[in-house]
Amino acid sequence: MSSDPSILSLVGVARRPSVAGRAVSEAWNKDEAARFVETLFAKHHGEIHVYLLRMVRDPELAADLTQDAFVKAYRNYDTLEKPENARAWLYQIAHRVALDEIRRRKIIRFLPWTGESRGAAPSAEHTVMDLRLSGDLQRALDRIPERQRAALLLAELHDLTGLELAAALGVSHVAARALLTRARESLRQALAVERAADLAAESTAPAERVRQDR
Amino acid sequence: MNPLGRGTRRADEWTSPHERARARAAQRLDWELDEDETAWLEAHLDECLRCRTAADEYSEIRDRLRTMRLAAPEPPRDLWARTAVAIEREAERSHGRRATPASRFPVGALSGVLVIAVVMGATLLSNLPLTDPVTPVDGGSFTLASSVPPTVGPGGTPIAVAAGDVQYVRRDATGRYDFNVTPVDEVCADDSDAGCPLAEEARATALTFEADPKSIIGSPDDNQAIIVTGTDGSSATDVYVMSLPADAESAKPAPSVLAATATPPASDPPTESDPPIDTSASAGPAESATVSADPTDEPTTGPPSADPTASPSTEPDFSPAVEVTPIPEPSAIARDLIVAGDTAAYSPDGTWFAFTARPADESHGTDIYVWRVGGDAAQPVTTDHRSVFASWIDGRLVGSRPAVALDEGDEADAESFLLDPETGDMTPLAGAGWRPAVAPSGEFAVTWNGTVVGRNGGRQVAFGTGQLELASWDGLNGPVEPADATVIGPDDSAPFDARWDESSNTLAVWVRDPSNAQLGRLSLYFIDPQTGRLDQPKNAPRDVPALAGFSIGEGRLAWATPPGQGGEGSRVLIVAWTDDGVGRIESAPGDQLLVIR
Numbered sequence: 001m002s003s004d005p006s007i008l009s010l011v012g013v014a015r016r017p018s019v020a021g022r023a024v025s026e027a028w029n030k031d032e033a034a035r036f037v038e039t040l041f042a043k044h045h046g047e048i049h050v051y052l053l054r055m056v057r058d059p060e061l062a063a064d065l066t067q068d069a070f071v072k073a074y075r076n077y078d079t080l081e082k083p084e085n086a087r088a089w090l091y092q093i094a095h096r097v098a099l100d101e102i103r104r105r106k107i108i109r110f111l112p113w114t115g116e117s118r119g120a121a122p123s124a125e126h127t128v129m130d131l132r133l134s135g136d137l138q139r140a141l142d143r144i145p146e147r148q149r150a151a152l153l154l155a156e157l158h159d160l161t162g163l164e165l166a167a168a169l170g171v172s173h174v175a176a177r178a179l180l181t182r183a184r185e186s187l188r189q190a191l192a193v194e195r196a197a198d199l200a201a202e203s204t205a206p207a208e209r210v211r212q213d214r
Numbered sequence: 215m216n217p218l219g220r221g222t223r224r225a226d227e228w229t230s231p232h233e234r235a236r237a238r239a240a241q242r243l244d245w246e247l248d249e250d251e252t253a254w255l256e257a258h259l260d261e262c263l264r265c266r267t268a269a270d271e272y273s274e275i276r277d278r279l280r281t282m283r284l285a286a287p288e289p290p291r292d293l294w295a296r297t298a299v300a301i302e303r304e305a306e307r308s309h310g311r312r313a314t315p316a317s318r319f320p321v322g323a324l325s326g327v328l329v330i331a332v333v334m335g336a337t338l339l340s341n342l343p344l345t346d347p348v349t350p351v352d353g354g355s356f357t358l359a360s361s362v363p364p365t366v367g368p369g370g371t372p373i374a375v376a377a378g379d380v381q382y383v384r385r386d387a388t389g390r391y392d393f394n395v396t397p398v399d400e401v402c403a404d405d406s407d408a409g410c411p412l413a414e415e416a417r418a419t420a421l422t423f424e425a426d427p428k429s430i431i432g433s434p435d436d437n438q439a440i441i442v443t444g445t446d447g448s449s450a451t452d453v454y455v456m457s458l459p460a461d462a463e464s465a466k467p468a469p470s471v472l473a474a475t476a477t478p479p480a481s482d483p484p485t486e487s488d489p490p491i492d493t494s495a496s497a498g499p500a501e502s503a504t505v506s507a508d509p510t511d512e513p514t515t516g517p518p519s520a521d522p523t524a525s526p527s528t529e530p531d532f533s534p535a536v537e538v539t540p541i542p543e544p545s546a547i548a549r550d551l552i553v554a555g556d557t558a559a560y561s562p563d564g565t566w567f568a569f570t571a572r573p574a575d576e577s578h579g580t581d582i583y584v585w586r587v588g589g590d591a592a593q594p595v596t597t598d599h600r601s602v603f604a605s606w607i608d609g610r611l612v613g614s615r616p617a618v619a620l621d622e623g624d625e626a627d628a629e630s631f632l633l634d635p636e637t638g639d640m641t642p643l644a645g646a647g648w649r650p651a652v653a654p655s656g657e658f659a660v661t662w663n664g665t666v667v668g669r670n671g672g673r674q675v676a677f678g679t680g681q682l683e684l685a686s687w688d689g690l691n692g693p694v695e696p697a698d699a700t701v702i703g704p705d706d707s708a709p710f711d712a713r714w715d716e717s718s719n720t721l722a723v724w725v726r727d728p729s730n731a732q733l734g735r736l737s738l739y740f741i742d743p744q745t746g747r748l749d750q751p752k753n754a755p756r757d758v759p760a761l762a763g764f765s766i767g768e769g770r771l772a773w774a775t776p777p778g779q780g781g782e783g784s785r786v787l788i789v790a791w792t793d794d795g796v797g798r799i800e801s802a803p804g805d806q807l808l809v810i811r
Contacts, residue, residue: 030305037301041294049289054282063290067297074301137278155244156279162245177244184240188271196753199795200402 033077040086041070047158048094054153055098057142065101069094091160091168095150102146136198140190148183155180229728231258232265239269243276261681261701263748264756375401375797377790378768381458383421383430385806391421393458394801398770401790401797425452429556429763430810432458433587434564439810440585441544442553451553453569453592455585456544547585548592550574554602554674556711556724556762557649559811560587561606566635567592568611570602572673579673582613584635595638602675604649607656607690610634614649616675620668625678628666632690643692647683655718656689658741662710663699682710682723686746700748702739713811715767719743720791722766724773736760738771738789738796753796755789765811774807775800 048069053062072093080089141149147169154160154168166176228234235258238247247255259266290296377398385391425443428451432439441454551571558569565587572580578599585592601615611633616626628648632641643650647661664680683699702723709726711734719741727733735757739748750756755771761784764773770790777784786801786809801807 034301034305038298041297045289045293045297046286049293050286053287059287063293063296066289066293067300070297071300071304075304137275137282152279156276157283177241180244181237181240184243184272184275185236185268187275188268191271191275192752192756196795199752200797 033074036077036083037070037074040073040090044087044090045070048090051091051153051158052094052098054141054157055146055150056101057138061101065094065097069097072097085167088160088164088167091154091158091164092170095154095168096170098150099146136191136194140187140194143190143193144183144186148179148186151176151179152183152187232262235259235262235265236268239265240272243272263700263702264750267750374399375769375790375792377401377770377788380765380770380772380786380788381432381810382772382774382786382801383427383808383810384801391427393419393421396786396788396801398788398790398799401788401799427808429558430808431558431560431567432810433560433567434562438587440547440558440560440567440569442558451551451571451574452546453548453551453553453571453585454544454546455567455587547590548583551583552576554580555649555709557603557605557651559603559606561609561611561635562654563609565609566611568603568606568635572599576670576673579675582611582633584611586635595633595635600672600675602649604630605651605659607632607652609636610690612643612646612650612652614646616666616668619672620666620675621672622668622670624668624672625665626668628662628664630661630692632692641690645693647680647685647693648677650685650687650693651712651714652687653714653718653721654716655743656687657718657743658714658721658746659685659687659693660702660710660712660721660723661685661693677708682712682725684721684741684746684748700746702737702748708734711762711764713764713766715769720766720771721748722764722771724760724762724764726762732762733776734760734762736764736771736773738766740791751791751796753789753798754791758787760787761807763809763811765809772809774809777806 045066049062049066052065052069053059056062056065069090073090076093080086141152144152151165151169154165160168162173162176165180166173169176169179171179228237235255238251238255239259241247242252242255259269375398380396380398382394382396383391384394428442430439430441436458438455438457441456443452443454547567548571550573552574553569553571555570558567560567567585567587569583569592570580571583572578580602581594581596581599582601582603583592583594595611596613596615598615598619600619601613604612604614606612612630613633614628614630616624617629618624618626620626630643630646630648630650632643633639646659647663648666650659650661652659661683662677662680663683663685665678666675667678668674669676681701684702685699686694688694708728711724711726712721714721721739721741722736723739724734724736727735737750737756737758738754739750740754741748759776760773761776764771766772769792770788772786772788774784775787784807786807787798788800789796789798791797
């Protein structure tokens with residue numbers, strides 16, 4: 001969780017010195033937390049999973065990270081002050097999970113976008129097919145910095161509002177806005193690179209000299 | 215859609231109106247701009263093709279992004295079961311450490327991907343517009359270090375092209391120079407794949423310069439080159455002519471050696487090959503400064519590095535000599551001058567060489583000098599001490615000057631003229647702006663439509679207010695319709711170096727970095743001869759970081775990258791085009807690289 005109180009307050013996430021991921025408060029009720037997380041899961045697991053999948057581009061890994069995010073939500077249940085902010089809070093957790101994983105592996109963003117799926121997740125094939133729908137765009141997304149990618153995905157595909165976006169990203173409102181602006185420019189440039197690549201791939205025939213014609 | 219609030223950045227915080235426009239164009243997708251900013255943006259987009267293109271792309275990409283909503287795969291059906299078990303396990307733990315997610319992937323499966331990542335990253339770095347401008351070492355000498363060229367550069371599958379050779383001079387870490395000719399037979403059409411070989415160096419001939427070469431301009435016939443030398447920290451420059459190591463020792467015929475550079479045979483264009491001086495030249499002469507001097511450059515003093523003013527001519531004797539094995543010693547055609555700007559060029563027929571310079575003692579501003587190829591010394595052909603050479607149209611040179619003599623800080627309109635180097639006859643060119651770089655066809659020119667400002671006590675000229683435009687021309691008659699111009703930016707008041715290829719359909723524009731005279735951003739444009747509309751094909755350089763001095767012609771554009779990109783020395787990057795697209799290739803790095811224009 002962010003250490004910036006102003007951000008935490010946006011989603012009503014209380015900072016408790018003792019929390020550190022552990023249930024310390026006597027008031028913390030495991031059963032209540034479990035029920036709450038189960039409800040959260042029912043409502044949001046689909047979008048959280050899709051978000052994580054879009055971030056890491058690997059169906060199996062995304063499923064693992066989704067599980068991880070909900071376990072963390074359970075563990076940090078006492079940091080959620082306002083239930084109405086639960087969605088942004090959940091995204092914040094998922095975002096951290098994704099970034100931690102990406103940084104740990106340092107490779108996820110470079111996984112082949114058509115990469116084979118490991119494991120037998122029933123949706124794996126569909127996932128790959130779906131991702132193929134936007135080949136160049138998806139590859140361009142993979143090229144931009146993770147935080148920028150996250151900002152764009154959350155704003156454009158997950159409909160987070162400004163405050164929610166800032167909270168989910170763990171940054172200030174102003175920083176979230178700047179991140180989004182930078183992300184749009186980065187993506188534009190990355191897409192140009194991808195399109196050029198596609199164009200080149202299509203023209204495998206030896207090119208004719210045309211300089212005199214240009 | 216993302217009510218993040220309104221932008222609060224003040225207009226004067228932007229480094230350029232284009233940066234501001236692009237940021238606003240992106241921001242307006244997420245929140246509403248205020249009225250003033252909206253009006254400003256619309257006005258800017260109306261006149262700036264590049265920003266308008268960027269704005270359209272933002273919207274297009276946003277729309278495409280949103281279509282990804284349709285691709286929302288279902289999570290695994292057993293996800294809750296797995297999660298519930300994990301939560302239960304977590305609950306059973308007593309205070310302890312957090313549960314560690316199960317290991318997800320065999321590391322081995324990822325190791326191969328890591329390699330790809332590195333290559334892609336490097337490629338992206340060199341391909342995208344600069345985020346962090348590399349800072350060339352002061353003094354213009356690039357310190358760079360490395361020298362171990364990889365055997366494979368970034369790039370994709372090579373595609374065949376038949377572009378002209380590229381010539382360049384490289385200085386290694388020990389201070390030794392060599393002259394290289396690189397054929398451009400293959401380029402990589404794409405940056406995302408590994409496997410594109412480095413440019414082949416068909417010939418490397420050792421050279422020795424006793425004074426640092428600041429810029430080199432090849433003659434149209436490829437047989438000789440003009441070298442502007444100088445020593446960092448000094449303002450004076452000498453100009454030499456030398457024979458090129460033609461075919462001698464070349465591993466392969468090097469046809470167009472220097473010429474390739476920009477001086478295409480037929481054409482003539484404008485600035486194509488400019489001279490020496492570094493772009494930086496900033497120091498440029500007062501008025502002239504053609505290029506460089508302009509903008510901000512006030513400082514003549516600024517000898518910062520490289521450029522312009524570069525070296526002192528005074529070096530005792532520069533023998534600038536180049537000791538090339540079989541090559542005759544260079545001979546000086548001008549000494550004790552401060553060569554300004556980047557426009558110096560041979561005339562299309564190779565009989566004249568023109569450049570802008572002022573005396574090393576700074577006793578007055580700039581004049582246009584011409585040297586008859588084969589003659590003894592360059593002579594000034596203007597005496598107003600405020601003229602600068604712009605480009606050639608056939609056998610006439612185009613010059614520019616402030617309408618009135620300027621003192622420090624004075625602002626004036628610019629005027630341009632045709633001048634016959636043989637007779638000195640001068641013909642005004644109405645409405646031609648400042649320093650028009652005329653296409654070989656005479657149908658277009660890139661020109662600064664605006665005012666100029668006196669700097670360095672009036673000995674140099676900087677850009678005032680105005681814009682860089684592509685205007686329609688009618689050969690020796692000058693501009694056709696000044697109002698019918700396309701703004702090509704990217705900055706409103708930075709020194710530029712615009713050059714055409716021999717077809718007049720391709721144009722490269724380098725705009726100096728505001729803070730570093732030697733560094734700038736280079737863009738390649740294609741022009742529809744019918745409509746005059748500018749186009750930037752995919753993979754064409756757009757605002758890529760480039761050192762001063764580039765070469766365009768024969769189907770390719772070559773420039774030196776700033777040192778440090780990719781953690782290495784400068785490299786020569788070559789972009790070549792065919793009807794099928796634009797591809798690129800690069801050289802091995804060097805401590806300092808000078809592309810022969």
